[in-house]
Amino acid sequence: MQNIALRPPALVMDLNRLGAGFASRLSFMRTLMRNMIGNDWQIKYSRFDLDNDGYGHVVFDIQTPSSHLSFVVFSQYLAPDERDDRVIADQWDLTMTLMEGDVDELTLAKLAANVPLQEAGRIDARCICLSRANRSARIFNEVLDNLRQGRQPDVQRLAEVGYLYRTTAVYGSGKFGACDWDKVIKQHPDLASPFASEMLVCYLLRQFSIDQLHHLVHQEAYPDAVDMDVDVQRYLGIGNSTGLGMAPWLVNHPQITAQWVLQRETAFARVLSMPATAPKISQLQELMARACQHVREVSTLDAWQANNNRLLLADLENLNDWFNSASTEVQDWQQIHAWAEQHYSLEAQELLINLMLELYPDIVDSLAQNMAIAESLQYDPTESAQRLADAIKHTYDWVFDYNFNDPEQVATFWYYSQNKVEPRLGKVGVDAGAELQMFLGIAKAVQDCHTDLEALLHADLDATVADFLLQYPSHQGIVARIATMSQTTYGEIRANLLEESVLPMHLLRAKLAFFGVSKFDPKSALWVRNTMFQGAPLVSEINTNGFDDWSFPVAPDLAFTPEAASG
């Protein structure tokens, strides 16, 4: 392999580019599935106590190589007018927890008293995650009616939604009494990669949604009832609503963000060094065709996203024509990438990279093991202040592109709402609370720090970082950040989150792409619906028919399934 340089931080960490991300084979859902299949996880129900209306509770028993876990789901009646995806809701169709060990009667009773309350309840350190979900009532009832009458559901209708339930929150990392991440790392190594527990919750929820549906389908009153076609089952994912609460996360965890980006970029550099053979290019074109169909099946009313999708499709079709053109002589992947950079949208460029990663699992997949990192923003008090100033110049040169005397650059502030302790966005001079804003204006803080640092160094060239902080103590937080992030390859997300026109959607999508979600459907600039695990193997397939090639799933054509052909 040639040694190919990584793409530069100025390019990769641009928020607009990060906001054009897609799921890849390094995304956490894909990684989890490979782990479950490769290590032969055993997942079965130890309880399935649902009544004829589908209410009650179930417990999944999960055996991984290192851990014995339980996933407990409570299903309750929810009046249609009480079904609310917003974080202020206090009742849900389903509530659930992932926990270690078995669930005895005492434990079940404690969980039943707390898990349905979500934020208002308490779980303990045996629990790893807490979550809830609401039914997509319209599609659920349609599918149920069809199956009860012995008919398969309308796949095109399913394609518009893509799921029976959608989660509105998945809490981990010590929230509401759950165990800390440190415990997961030490005691549950199979879950010790970023968001593996949260992804497992969503995956098992998807399986429950199918099993609950079948429980409701196969009742005495419906003698002609049939199971959902397996291809359709696989096409069902879990819906997800993600809002502002997730947006500050990437900024508040810069080391993790930089680490995730580094792994993907390392994978891409490895791929660029491989020869672009005819079979690989042919495989890439097949993946492009599938991705195009996937994008065509995305249903969104958001004009911005719909336009992005149109551009993406046009770009991919153009790229396909370019491949097929007699005048195109493909020499290597770098040439293809350069062509895309010159001619296509950010979404097309980033999608193409992910499709190229699909071609080389042998050199890409091992990088998933490097996604986790111990976080600690720290500085060395004995370091020279001059070196800190140098670090700003080398790593944070981009912050000087902003003029913070311009009111537009400081027009937005982020804060926590008192009601649900959730992040919100405000406009300076319009909304109350600017004095309580969250520490997300990194570019401004670095500029301010640099100004004071220059003043100190002007007076004392030999000053240390500690000398600086003793004189300017309010910079301690940003100094720790600069000292830490200047040691990373990719550093910070390059954006001013205080800018008037800031688009939180880019932050949401960047993180969700690393999760591995698909079908981004913005509902405003502040929140997005998407789909998880669509196309993934079912639980019954983990030990029998596990497959990894489920990116960019497309609606099954039931007319051509073996079942339809035979029957």
Next chain:
Amino acid sequence: MADSVALSANEIKFMIKRSVEGLGFSPGDQLGAGMRVATCYQYGLVDDKTIHNALDSLLPDVQAPKVIEHGDEWVFDAQGQSSLVQAELAFGAAMSHGVMSIRLRNTSQGVLVAPMLMTWLSKPMNQPQMRQDLSLYYVHHDGSQRCLAMTANGSLLGLYEPHRAVVAEDEVLLRVDEKAIDGNLLESASDLIRQREACLDKGISLSATLVMRLKDLMMDSFVPESDQSRASGAGPG
């Protein structure tokens, strides 16, 4: 509410961070405070009384310790500030000049600075003289003397009760490369690690009173809801 509540370290970090923010401290103070309280609880170095006292003595108008003596031992005045914040600024400043004994006066709950020192030690410092074991002397809330010993890489070596008084009640003292601690070993490194493991297993138990106090303090860092803020500034929330 029960008499005590089991919390995760992450919850404690968040509650302390927001509480300190609500009192008007800088982002660096907020993050540091959350981390040091959670870590000290995990190692069994503090109890609820320590945290109540640390909160009681927080002074938002005090920005940093002041140096008052520059001899073999550097002495700083914390100006009444709790060691929940800013205390490390004094130690860092003296350490960066190779000072081997540093005393911070007019502070409280000095043990809370320990996690910051452990973090610094976890990577070799630029100043070679500081790549050595540290001993942190402070007064326990029952009035007895304590010495927490740390290795050069930031691990805990043990908790001692010194044979003689080394610090006054409102002082904390850091010694670099002290060859032997003159005192009784109360908790070995393995004892301390065992306590941390137990906290991971069962959570950290705080009194309901302290939890309520932190929740009240946190509120001052949040912005009250309004229909306008919910309509314009919220996602699905």
